Amino acid sequence: MAEQGKDNFRDTIGTLNEEGKRAWVFPKMPVGKWYEYRKYVSYVLLIFLFAAPFVKINGHQFLLFNVLERRFNIFGLPFWPQDFYIFVMVMLVGVLFVILFTVAFGRLFCGWVCPQTIFMEMVFRRIEYWIDGDRGKQMRLAKMPWNREKILKRSLKWFVFFVISFLIANVFLAYLIGSDRLIRYITDGPMEHMSTLISLIIFTGVFYFVFAWFREQVCIIVCPYGRLQGVLLDNKSIVVAYDHKRGEKEKGRAKFNKKEDRVASGKGDCIDCFQCVHVCPTGIDIRNGTQMECVNCTACIDACNNIMEAVDLPKGLIRYASEENIEKKTKFEFTPRLKGYTVVLGILTAVLVGMLFLRNDVEADILRLPGQLYERKADNIISNVYTYKLVNKTNNDIEDVRFKLLSHNGKIKIVSHETFTVPAGDFAEGTLFIEVNASALSGDKDKVVIGVFSGEEQIETTRTAFLGPRSY
Numbered sequence: 001m002a003e004q005g006k007d008n009f010r011d012t013i014g015t016l017n018e019e020g021k022r023a024w025v026f027p028k029m030p031v032g033k034w035y036e037y038r039k040y041v042s043y044v045l046l047i048f049l050f051a052a053p054f055v056k057i058n059g060h061q062f063l064l065f066n067v068l069e070r071r072f073n074i075f076g077l078p079f080w081p082q083d084f085y086i087f088v089m090v091m092l093v094g095v096l097f098v099i100l101f102t103v104a105f106g107r108l109f110c111g112w113v114c115p116q117t118i119f120m121e122m123v124f125r126r127i128e129y130w131i132d133g134d135r136g137k138q139m140r141l142a143k144m145p146w147n148r149e150k151i152l153k154r155s156l157k158w159f160v161f162f163v164i165s166f167l168i169a170n171v172f173l174a175y176l177i178g179s180d181r182l183i184r185y186i187t188d189g190p191m192e193h194m195s196t197l198i199s200l201i202i203f204t205g206v207f208y209f210v211f212a213w214f215r216e217q218v219c220i221i222v223c224p225y226g227r228l229q230g231v232l233l234d235n236k237s238i239v240v241a242y243d244h245k246r247g248e249k250e251k252g253r254a255k256f257n258k259k260e261d262r263v264a265s266g267k268g269d270c271i272d273c274f275q276c277v278h279v280c281p282t283g284i285d286i287r288n289g290t291q292m293e294c295v296n297c298t299a300c301i302d303a304c305n306n307i308m309e310a311v312d313l314p315k316g317l318i319r320y321a322s323e324e325n326i327e328k329k330t331k332f333e334f335t336p337r338l339k340g341y342t343v344v345l346g347i348l349t350a351v352l353v354g355m356l357f358l359r360n361d362v363e364a365d366i367l368r369l370p371g372q373l374y375e376r377k378a379d380n381i382i383s384n385v386y387t388y389k390l391v392n393k394t395n396n397d398i399e400d401v402r403f404k405l406l407s408h409n410g411k412i413k414i415v416s417h418e419t420f421t422v423p424a425g426d427f428a429e430g431t432l433f434i435e436v437n438a439s440a441l442s443g444d445k446d447k448v449v450i451g452v453f454s455g456e457e458q459i460e461t462t463r464t465a466f467l468g469p470r471s472y
Contacts (some may be wrong), residue, residue: 053174061076075356103237235324240286255272362394363390366432367386369387377435392428408441410436
């Protein structure tokens with residue numbers, strides 16, 4: 001691993017050596033309170049991730065992102081291309097949420113919620129500890145020639161990694177094409193659906209490449225969030241921070257000597273044991289300050305607290321804190337700034353949830369037939385021809401559907417039938433005529449309001465343009 005603590009640490013990344021080649025990171029297995037908390041959070045999120053595409057609400061998959069067929073289910077609610085405006089709002093709210101959350105709480109998302117971190121640290125890394133051993137054993141195994149032990153361990157680890165990658169790829173595919181279709185493809189046999197099998201192999205290869213080889217480089221090189229936090233953080237943002245005031249003091253950090261009075265010596269509480277470096281999954285030294293590579297995983301907090309406890313010094317040398325907390329030696333406070341950001345985040349979340357649950361179950365589009373003018377009929381009746389499309393977003397058929405003109409005294413005639421049925425999760429389309437007496441029109445282009453009824457119940461309202469003769 002690259003040597004840490006030099007003045008040029010910001011000119012390179014911890015996973016590169018002096019020759020610019022990949023310096024493999026062998027993090028020590030974390031042990032401590034924060035790591036236990038992260039395990040609980042990760043297990044809950046993993047269960048949710050693997051269960052979500054197989055859970056159904058009212059017959060709809062809980063989460064579905066079928067981009068090719070433009071079908072989306074969010075929390076069991078089906079969404080259609082007509083709901084694209086909601087998707088745009090979701091993106092806008094999401095971006096604003098990320099910005100405000102990062103300003104207030106730093107890269108907390110990366111260490112606790114990000115799927116890359118959860119799979120890497122709580123699944124693949126733990127398997128690696130189980131097969132290869134902890135940091136020291138992994139380093140010795142890497143330098144070891146290809147003997148029987150190394151071949152067996154590498155083969156076993158790579159095989160397990162591939163199986164898990166294949167499982168993740170199947171779950172990922174369930175999000176894209178639907179769990180029912182995935183199960184049907186599996187029961188039919190892979191040879192019956194070669195295109196899907198090829199996609200599955202590609203996904204498996206990508207996941208295997210990321211978690212078996214690319215690993216922390218995703219967070220350091222690929223993910224834009226690390227660079228984003230560099231422009232969003234300030235001295236009041238809560239991050240995983242090293243208390244340099246306490247750690248360095250007047251004479252700086254020094255090795256621990258149980259025979260000396262550390263307080264009287266003027267040496268800092270940091271005993272320069274490098275445990276915070278050895279445990280870091282991205283290979284940085286947190287004592288150099290906030291860095292782009294830090295994912296706020298808290299591993300260094302646990303490692304430092306264990307050492308402080310062993311040498312009978314106060315814990316918290318590395319902790320969640322802001323630069324202002326450390327510089328002014330104040331305790332963490334839920335400041336008005338953080339309260340304000342939290343309130344804004346709560347409002348944004350409420351708005352997003354409200355938009356998801358309050359959108360219409362039926363979407364109606366009625367448009368004039370392109371290139372067609374109005375038609376004048378007997379008794380001064382003006383007729384326009386339209387195409388209609390009704391989307392049923394529910395899991396039940398909508399029967400006895402008809403249209404009624406609400407804004408003008410007139411009639412609506414549907415071609416071929418008077419009423420129709422819109423199948424569940426499907427749409428119905430056709431042609432209709434709207435007839436209005438010319439005396440009821442205010443100009444050559446009126447807006448007419450149309451009600452969509454299922455039996456006697458009005459289920460939707462839409463508007464469209466109606467052309468008539470120009471008045472002089």
